[in-house]
Structure formats: structure tokens, C-alpha cells
Amino acid sequence: MQQLIDEDFLRRLANLRFMSRHRQGGRFSGGHTSPRAGVSIEFADYRDYVPGDDLRYVDWNIYGRLERLLVKTFVQEIDVPVYFLLDTSASMRLGRPPKAVYASQLALALGYLALRNLDRVGLFPFAERLAESVPPRHGMAQFSRLLRALSGIDPHGQTSLARSVEDFLSQTRETGIVVLISDFLTSDDLKEPLARLSYRGDEIVAIQVLDREDITPTLTGPVQFQDVETDERAAISVGPGTLEAYRKRFADFEAALRRQLESHKTPLFVVATDRPLERFIHEDLRAGGILR
């Protein structure tokens, strides 16, 4: 745990809570309110008694005064499964620190918050396909499982979000919050996997983890670029003009990605690995309404 994340850091996150627009909820009580009336300590309303209602919820004081049987209803607090879809393709091993490490720390931190919020948290690493996952569960024991799983991640392979989402949907039946952490540096079309997740009713949060060199490369001169996922190579003599052109095209790519995600009401958070994780969580994610 000390290698991936430290306890002090988690302690500083303890006052944060996951915010969810997800109203369907899970099978278990949790920290999220549900539109359905349920059993909790939070009063919601009165309704007329119908046979079969639990007599424990009849308000006898009102009956004494009004001779009318009314049953108290309470806000049902439900749990929301939080699925971390974590990109573990080869491109995630690049960066300082490596994007995979940063993404793992982020998933662990957010998972910790979700577990504290009595939510179930599951981890679904993926590259070309979904890898061995950690099914969603309650409790801090799950945190240890997440930690173990994240510590053993070895980024490799190509990214195929479409196949991975397909696998993910087949493995999970319950809708929830899907935190998709990836560098999204792929020429694959994201429309289909995002649509499938949206159609199921999942609330998607996309977090793009990038290396600073992905955003503003600095290497100049004759360079042979090698795609770490495909081993494809391209020799380019890089000068100031080329760097400027790269920045422009990368900005276009980012804008297109953001448009694609927004069409599925999916917020995109972009973070470079040289940005302190705590600041990203406290500033960006809180400002984005993911945490409060």
C-alpha cells in the first residue's frame, strides 16, 4: 500500500463523498438517496395504511388524535456500484510517473471514497479485452483486494475499448457509476462502447490520464517515433514548426474526444501525470461535481 498510495493521503480525502446522479440504486442500502421510499432514519412522508404494511411504521400518535391510520415513509438510502474501468494497455506505462501508476492511484483513491460511502466498488482492468477483474463488493476488505489487484498491473497490449466494454457489460448486470480511466490515445471509435454503457443506464465519468510529453512534446531533431502498442514506427524530423503543428492537432483530437463524450452526457477530466493527484481530486473532480 505504501508503494501505490499512502495512508495520510487517504486520510486527507476522508471528508469527500462521491456524488451520483444515478437514482436507480443497487440492491443494498448505501449512502445514496433513492427515489423509492425505503427504510432509513431519514423521514420522507405519510401515506394511508394499506393491509400488509409493517405496523412498526404506523404513526400511533396521529391515530390517537385523528383516528386515522397513517404510515410513515422514509427515504431509502441505497448503495451505488462503482465500476472502475482501468486502461492497462501498453501506452499506460509511459510517462513520469507512468500513467498506469497515476491511474491506479486515482482509482484506489476514488475507490476508497466509494467504499467509505458504503458503495460497492469493482475494478475492471482492460486492454484488448477485459482482464481479471475485482467484482464489486462492500467494505474495507474490498480496498485490500483493489490494492492487490492494482499493484499487480502490468500494462501491455493494445487498447480496445469496444471489446472491453462488451466484456464489462456481460460481467455486470447492475447499473452504476462507471469511472473510465484511460489515456484515450487511440484512433478507435468510442461511439459504440459509450453508447452501450449509456443505454444500460450507467453513469459514466471519463478521466483522461496523460503524460506531459503527450500534450507538449519537447524532443527535436530527427526522431523515430514508435507506437508502444502497435510497434508501428514513423521517422520525423521535429522542429519548432512540427511541434506547433502537433500541439494544434492534439488540441483538435481532445476537442473531438470531449464532444464525443459530451454527446453521452459524460464529463471528461484531463490530468497530466505531473499534476499532484491530491490537487486533481480536490480541485478538478470537486469542481466537476463528481465529489463533494
Added chain:
Amino acid sequence: MTFALPAALSLLATALIVILFALLRSRQRRREVATLFVWRELRDSVSARTQRLRSLLDPLVLLQLVTLVAAVFAIAQPLWTAKHSGFASLAIVVDASASMSTRMDSGITRYEAAVRRVDEILTTYPSTSISIILFSKTPRTLVAGETDRSIASRALASTVPGWEGDGEPAGLVSGLAAVGGASAYEQVVFLSDHAPESAPFPLRVETFLEGGDIGITAFSVRENPDGAGVSAFAGLKNGLGEPQSLRLEIADEKSRTTIEAFLEPGEEAAYVVPFPTSRGSRFVASVNADDASPYDNVRYASLHRSSGLQVRWIGKSSRYLMAALDAAAPIQLVNAPPADLTVVYDAEIGALPDGNVLLIHSTVRDVITIGDRTTSGPVAAAADDPLLGGIYPSDIYAERLPLVDVLLPSLSLLSVGETPFALRILDPHRLIVILPSDLIATNLPITVDFPILVRNLVAQIMPAQLAPASQWSLVGGPVALASRGDAVEVLDPDGRALTLLPEQRVFFPDRPGQYSIQMGGETHVLSVNVDPGETSSVAAAGPASTAGGLLPPLSAQLRERQTRLWPILAGAGLVLLLAEFFLYRRSLTEQGRAW
């Protein structure tokens, strides 16, 4: 083009190192990226192609190679040989000494002929860088490195030769040093009326010899030891080709004396000219020469004389004695000691006065007594003494000569029989002369011997003062004022005061004549003359062998000239290196801005 060090060209092989480094630097580096699709789009863009081209022809590498080539060629010292009819640079030294004022047969002076020759040179070599130095005892830079011949010509046309004498070889070196030194010039041309006796570097000498000269080559004045006026010493030279009958005139402030002289062609003679009536201090010697160089026809000399004789008179006056004293020296009567001479005439005093004393028919209590008994008769010399110089004792007659008792050691100079007519007290420190008889009791007032006797006496008291050597100076030479005390004012020959700084202790007279130096209540006369060597140089005119070597006159001819190219190449290499440095810095800045 040739190379002084052709072996150095082998250093060009070091270019391979530069190329090797460039190749190593330009080899492709590998970079792993998350995805290639963005880069792939850029690969075929125009910008990338330009970059690829630039990597093949890196301007920095090209600059480095050119710099290296320039440096290697500079080390090899290339020499560019070219034939041309001019000179890159000429230094022209024009003799501006007094002798250059000599008018030549053509009617122009030697200096004007030299100026015309400079104009010829300027016309012949119009693109040559010219420096002109006016050379005399004080060299003067007229033009330094001028390529516009009109400027040089105008500057020279406005000059005239001065009164100074010839410059020294050391002056030639310092004069050229002021314009970069002789080595900075391809040729040094010397235009003069004589070749220098020695030259520290090769000179092309052109001389202008026409015109003869009669001149006073020496002049000095000395006061006669017997006090009878002065004697003038003068040297005369006939530099003309014909015998000359000349009249030499010596004048002081009041009077003048002349002698006639006859000189053969080239003859030089010295004369001692008696000037017995002179009592002046400013002397001018002039010769009635009708020659082409008037600067040496007049010479100046000065004699320092005392301001006068201070006389204290006790007793009865005597116009005979006063006239004799006045004839011997300017007299200034004083009422109280000290005085140069105390005259006691027909009086009785208690004690001998201090200093020099002339006692005539007077007594000094307990020391000198005159008796009542007298004698008469012709006077005879009793001793050989300078006081009796020029006196014929037999011409003197005493009518009433009293006996005198002197209680001091004394010497009888003249006597009538055994009776002293004139005595001298034997005191080594002062002069005491006694004439026991009243003057009117002798025939002294009507003899010529009396003023002679008084003049001898005054001459003993005021020996003639030798003129200080510094009272003869040359134009342009330094005149020290420190040894003359606190000089307060120097007047030039026209009586105009020269401007002197408070601490100035030397000045340089710029023209001949008599300068007055007023200090401490006295006026010293300084005679300034043109260097007599300017006259004598006429006879010595003509080429002489010099240490530096005399070259034939300058002439337009095709010459081979080798130009050293290494400074140009070294400078170009430095500029290229700086350009490479700034280009490199700029590329770094651009990259930094891009990041």
C-alpha cells in the same frame, strides 16, 4: 596566391571531425509514444519536409565548416601578389626649417618647391593614403592617413617654413610615430634642402638645393675687462658663388659700430668688433646681404649689466668727481649705508665707513690724519697696480700736496717725491683709496687720467658680469625659467606679454628676436636666434650616406606588392564563429519558446 605556411593546410582534415560530430548529432533518436496517429499525420506535412531538408543541410554545420576553413587558411598565411603603380600608403616628411625659406633661382622658395613636389605625388598616386609631417626641431603632423588629396594639398598650401633649425633623427622617429610609425608606410619620402646625416629607417630623399646664402653664423658680445665698452664677436659666411663686399653693423640701444668685410665665395670669417662706446644690454648684428635667405642676416645678443653704482657721498660736493663716476657707471646716490662706494670729500669723520671708500682730502679720527705742511711737484708712479691702468702719472701735477699719516697698512700708488699722492689701504676684502690732496689743488680735473682712475676704481668695485649662457637661445629650443628665479613676465620681441601658466618654468620662443624676462625687479634680456646651422647647412647640402639607407626619388613604376590575407581571414573566421554562436542561441531560444 601563395602561402607562407602551406603545411598548415593539412589542418583542413579536421573538417572531418566536424562532419563526424554533425553526423553523430543528426542520427535518429527513438522515442516511444502512446499513439502514432497524430505524428503520422504530421510526417508528410510541408513543415516536416523542410525540417528534414534542414537536417541534411544544417546551417550551423556549414558555418562551422566555413569558419574552420577560414581559420586554417589564416594559419597558412596566404599572400596575394598584385602588380600596381601606386602605393598603399606614403609618409611625406617636408623640411620646414628656416633654411627652406631660401629663395631659389626660379623665384620660389625651397619650401614652395617642396610643396609643389608633394602636389605632384598626390596627383600621381591619387588613391594612396598620405601622411604629411612638417619636420624641424619640433616635428608637426599636418595630415594623417588622408586619401583625399585635395584636403592634403590645401593643408600643405597654408603652411610656411618656420624659424626653427633642422630636426634630429630622433625627431624623425617621433614625428612618424605620431602617424603610426615608419613601418606603417610603404615609403617614407623626405623633401629637404639637404640629406639627413643619418636616418633610422630607409628614406627616399629629394633635395632642393638652389639659392645661395650670406649669413651671420655666430654672434656674441662680451664686456671689456677694463670696462671700456664691449667687444662683439661675429662670424660671416658667403654662400654665394661670387665674392661679396659686406658691411657688418653692431648696434645697441643707443649707438652702433660697423666694419667692412670682403669674403670670397664659400668663405667664412670671424670678426672681433670693438664697440667701446657701448653701454647697452641689447645687441643686434646685421649684414647688408642681398641674398635669398634673410633669416640669418640679423642676429641678436644680450649682455647682463648691473642696474648701476650706489654711491654715498659725505662732505663737500665735487662736480669733477661726480662726472668721472657718472662716466664710469650709472650712479645712484644714497643717503645711508649700504652703498657700493662711499665718497668722503674734504671732510673729517669719526670712523672708516663700511665697504669701499674713496677719501679725498679727508681725515678719519685716529686713523688718517692730514698735516698742514704741503709739497708740490709732478706725480710719479710708486707701485704697479690695476688702479693705474691707462694712466700716465707724469701728466699729473700736485700744487699743494699735504702729508698724510695712515695708521693702517697701506700702499702708495702715486707720489710726489716721498709724499704719497694716492694710497691704497691693504684690505683684501674692500677697496679704500686715499687722495690726500684736494682735487682743485692738482691738475687732475683737467686731465684725462682722472676719469680713467675713477673708472678703474669703479671697475674694481663692479667687475664685469659674464653673460649667462642661456642668454643665447635658438628658436624652438626650450628656455628654462626656473633658474632665473620667479619669472613674472616674458615679453616677446614686439613687447607683447606671453601667456605663461602659474607653474610654467620653460617656454619655447617661436621666432628670433630679443625677449625680456622680467623678474625680481630686474629685466633679463634673452636673445633668440635662428639656428646658425641653417646657414652652414647650405654648403653641406647634398646626399649623404645614412644608416637607414637613402633610396632614389619616388617614381611611378609597376611594382609587385604582396598583401597578407591572414588578418582578413582571421577576422572573417571570428565573424562566422560569432554568427554560428548567435544562430545556435537563437535556435535554443526558439525551442525554449516552443516548449
